[in-house]
Amino acid sequence: MYRLLITSRDRELINSLRAVLPPVVYSSVVSRPEYAERIVAAQKEPFDCLLIDHTIQKSDCVKLIEAGRNQTHHIIIILLTESHETSFLVECTKAGADTILNKPVQLSELKEAAHKLFNKYHFLKKQALSEESPPLRKLIGRSPPLREIKSQVVIYARAEKNVLLTGESGTGKDVVAKTIHKLSSRKNGPYVPENCGAIPESLLSTELFGSERGAYTGAVSRPGSFEAADGGTLFLDEIGEMGYRSQASFLRVLEEHTVRRIGARKNRPINTRVIAATNTNLKRAAAAGHFRQDLYYRLNTLPIHIPPLRDRREDIPLLASYFLGLTTAGIEAGSEFESVADHGPGKPFGPGVMDKLVNYHWPGNIRELRNVIDRAVLISGERIEVEHIRFL
Numbered sequence: 001m002y003r004l005l006i007t008s009r010d011r012e013l014i015n016s017l018r019a020v021l022p023p024v025v026y027s028s029v030v031s032r033p034e035y036a037e038r039i040v041a042a043q044k045e046p047f048d049c050l051l052i053d054h055t056i057q058k059s060d061c062v063k064l065i066e067a068g069r070n071q072t073h074h075i076i077i078i079l080l081t082e083s084h085e086t087s088f089l090v091e092c093t094k095a096g097a098d099t100i101l102n103k104p105v106q107l108s109e110l111k112e113a114a115h116k117l118f119n120k121y122h123f124l125k126k127q128a129l130s131e132e133s134p135p136l137r138k139l140i141g142r143s144p145p146l147r148e149i150k151s152q153v154v155i156y157a158r159a160e161k162n163v164l165l166t167g168e169s170g171t172g173k174d175v176v177a178k179t180i181h182k183l184s185s186r187k188n189g190p191y192v193p194e195n196c197g198a199i200p201e202s203l204l205s206t207e208l209f210g211s212e213r214g215a216y217t218g219a220v221s222r223p224g225s226f227e228a229a230d231g232g233t234l235f236l237d238e239i240g241e242m243g244y245r246s247q248a249s250f251l252r253v254l255e256e257h258t259v260r261r262i263g264a265r266k267n268r269p270i271n272t273r274v275i276a277a278t279n280t281n282l283k284r285a286a287a288a289g290h291f292r293q294d295l296y297y298r299l300n301t302l303p304i305h306i307p308p309l310r311d312r313r314e315d316i317p318l319l320a321s322y323f324l325g326l327t328t329a330g331i332e333a334g335s336e337f338e339s340v341a342d343h344g345p346g347k348p349f350g351p352g353v354m355d356k357l358v359n360y361h362w363p364g365n366i367r368e369l370r371n372v373i374d375r376a377v378l379i380s381g382e383r384i385e386v387e388h389i390r391f392l
Contacts, residue, residue, distance in 0.1 A: 002118075005040065007033040007064070008053030013080075017051060020111040034060060040067045047075060048121065054081035054103075058088050062095045069096030076117045080105050120330040135182035138175055140322050141315030145307045149176065156302045157183035162254065164239075164299045165277040167306035170367030173277040174237065176306060180275060181233040189232025194225050197238035204246050206262050209253070215263020226259045229272045239299070240280040240291060251295045274299070309362040309369065316358050319366060320349070323373040324384075347377065350385040360391060 004021065007030045008014050014029055028047075030036045033056045040047065050068040054061050061079070068075050079092055079100045089100055099113045136150055156163055157180045165173040174193065181191045199207050210224030225234055236242075242250065253259050254274065258267035276299050283300075285291040309316065328347065362368055368391075376388040 002048035003046070004028070004049045004051070005030065005036070005047045006051045006053070007036040008051075009033070009055055010053060013053060016107055017110070020107050021049070021051070021114055033064070037064045037067045040064065049076040049078070049118075051078045052080065054079060054083065058083070058085075058091075062091050065092055065095040065097050076114075076121050078110075078113065078117070116330055119328070122329070135179045138179055139172075140318050141312060142318070143312040143314045145312050146315060149304060149306060152302075152304050153180055154183065156180060156304070158185075159302060160273060161301040162273070162299050163275045163302045163304065164282070165275065165304050165306060166282075167277075167279065168308050168365055169279045170365035171306040171308060172366050173306055174235065176304065177233070177235040177275045177277060181235075184233070184273070186232045186273060190229050191233050191235065192225050192229035193235040193237065195237045197241035201243040201246065204242065205249060208246070209249065209259050210261040212261050212263035215261075219263060221261075224259065224261065226253060226270050226272050227268065230270045231272075233273045233275060236274060236276045238278060239276040240278040240282055240285060244292070247292045247295050251292060251298060254295075254298050309365045313358050316369070317354050319369055320354070320357055320373055323370045324349075324377065327374050327377045347380060348383050350383050352386045353384055353389055356386055356389050 005028045006014055006017055008017075009031050011031075028039070030039055033053065036052075037060070040050070047068065050064075052061065052064060056064075061081075065077055065079070068077050077097045079097045080103050081089075081092075081100060082103045083089065084102070092100060098117050101110060101113065136153065139146060139150055139153070153176060163177075163180060165176055167173055177193075178191060181187060194207065196204065206219075206224065208224045208226060210222055210227055211219045213219060213221040228234075253270070256267070257271070258269050260267045282291055282296050286293040286296040309319075324347065357369070357372075364371070372389060372391065375390060376384045379390075380388040
């Protein structure tokens with residue numbers, strides 16, 4: 001049973017909506033949608049579902065979505081609208097709308113969307129009602145290598161030194177970095193991830209260090225990632241892809257704990273912890289002259305090596321079951337809920353499936369495992385069989 005709020009002036013639509021939505025213990029209808037934001041904010045017990053018939057100003061609609069999302073992160077928000085304006089729809093999505101359906105809405109379409117969202121709601125609500133999961137539970141597995149990593153993470157989280165994560169692509173270096181941040185004294189500060197390999201060298205300095213207006217054509221005054229992460233953690237993925245010139249500026253920031261925006265005359269003090277990650281051998285790259293040796297030793301203060309999935313096969317069944325629960329609940333890879341280690345409900349695995357998963361060599365590591373499970377859920381029926389496990 002759910003607490004449901006419908007904002008609409010259309011009585012016929014309201015009756016149709018009630019017919020296709022799950023049973024409710026408390027249903028409120030606001031025929032004057034412009035007052036809905038106040039009603040949402042005044043509720044002592046949050047609504048489980050907010051269904052908005054967009055008949056109010058666009059700015060008020062966005063505020064209503066934000067009000068619902070601020071009540072509880074697990075609320076389901078469905079927007080019905082006649083608008084096809086991309087900027088408005090994007091703004092609603094960013095504000096927290098789970099799904100947007102165009103009017104006139106097909107009730108079958110609404111029923112299908114609601115079914116998926118309430119499955120996701122069940123999964124997230126279960127996590128919210130359970131005991132608070134410690135950050136370490138996002139590191140799923142019980143193998144000796146993973147237990148060693150967890151021990152290092154706990155120890156290193158208490159320090160203020162730089163951390164260097166090494167390992168193949170897809171092994172979960174980003175998850176380890178975020179766990180260190182959440183266990184540290186900086187957990188309430190910002191966590192800013194940057195992928196050095198995804199940013200052209202000509203733009204990397206601006207992205208990391210910021211810029212002042214007039215520094216170059218079109219430049220505006222804005223902080224870079226180091227300033228954005230002040231008081232928290234900056235996670236630099238694929239640090240081995242950073243160009244030599246940017247490495248020199250990066251080293252100076254680490255040594256002086258100050259940053260100078262492009263085009264600025266003065267340095268700005270920062271208090272930012274750096275966690276770097278790479279899938280290349282930086283020591284070898286430094287010896288070959290492709291990476292600064294002084295920067296390598298500055299970064300490698302607290303090293304953690306994350307082994308490939310094929311070297312921790314006993315963790316595969318736990319990971320597979322976990323991803324199955326997430327996929328069934330509609331949780332996207334990389335979302336904040338992906339850190340919850342309690343396996344959600346899902347289809348059962350048929351005979352031989354785990355053997356096939358455990359015996360595969362997993363060149364794409366954990367990322368590939370998630371993709372395989374996602375694909376199996378889509379193509380299978382009530383149970384995942386061996387033939388549904390397909391490797392590319």
